[in-house]
Amino acid sequence: MHNILNADLHCHSVVSDGTLTPEALAARAAANGVELWALTDHDEVGGQHRAAAAARENGMRYLTGTEISVTFANETVHIVGLGFDPDDAAISQGLYDTRGGRGKRAMEMSEGLAKVGIKGAYEGALTFVGNPELISRTHFARFLVESGVCKDTYEVFRKYLTEGKPGYVPHRWATLKDAIRWITDAKGIAVIAHPGRYKFTANEEYALFLEFQAHGGKAIEVVTGSHTPAEYVEYADKALEFGFAASRGSDFHSPDESHMDLGKLPWLPGKLTPVWELLENRIQ
Secondary structure (H helix, E strand, C coil): CCCCCCEECCECCCCCCCCCCHHHHHHHHHHCCCCEECCCCECCCCCHHHHHHHHHHCCCEECCEEEEEEEECCEEEEEEEECCCCCCHHHHHHHHHHHHHHHHHHHHHHHHHHHCCCCCHHHHHHCCCCCHHHCCHHHHHHHHHHCCCCCCHHHHHHHHHCCCCCCCCCCCCECHHHHHHHHHHCCCEEEECCHHHCCCCHHHHHHHHHHHHHCCCCEEEEEECCCCHHHHHHHHHHHHHHCCEEEEECCECCCCCCCCCCCCCCCCCCCCCEHHHHCHHHCC
16 A cells, blocks of 8 residues: 555544544545545544444545653653554553543633633533543633634634643643553554644754654654645655654544545655555554
8 A cells, every 4th residue: 555545544533522423534534535544532542443333334444543642841742543452451541541630630721711700611611522531622612612702713722721821731641651652562553643733842853753763653644734735845854764654644623623624635755654554454
């Protein structure tokens, strides 16, 4: 399977912070020409069997997926796992522990917003949550748009939910080492999600890539919804420099909010090794 394959290996359902069910996502991906698909809900594998079944029904090949939140150099970094056993006990337990911090964090976010006159944000955010263990900033953002405080979710993040703003509460996630170990022990491959999104210096990014590689990480997202065309080129070069395989995924969350629709990304640059070539025997 080569680079000219419409693979979309990064998206979210109602099991985490997306707005569509795994079944609706599969139908949308297939309608957009996706041939190989992965559902990568945040810190959760609960939608995997549904997604795999829906992929089959829609004539797509499927890779299991998740997106794990880790803390590296005081930043939250996302590590996508692909092709792992979704019933592996260690990854399930690790993700459960990672999710555990979200409820307490959500209460603190709500308290911060209440101090600037936005009451009931926790209860409001809960109405947008498919899975209360996975309440996140996205759910607060949807509540603030719905209640008329902000005109869109971008404005919410800018005014209330980023560092230094009233609703921001940092979270300590899994370590990079733990996340990669959970994925690789369950027979999957670890991928750094959207590397262009992190606010790292060149040295910090280099350190991230080196440590990721040292712990057994094998790939980075090159073509993804939040990367610019210039970043496709930049991270294609980084993949070659470090010997990483390359992944491709829209990071689709919702028909109303996402920059990029499922399956609508440009192709991976031809000189790269697509991550799915490392996962041939894990594709369903």
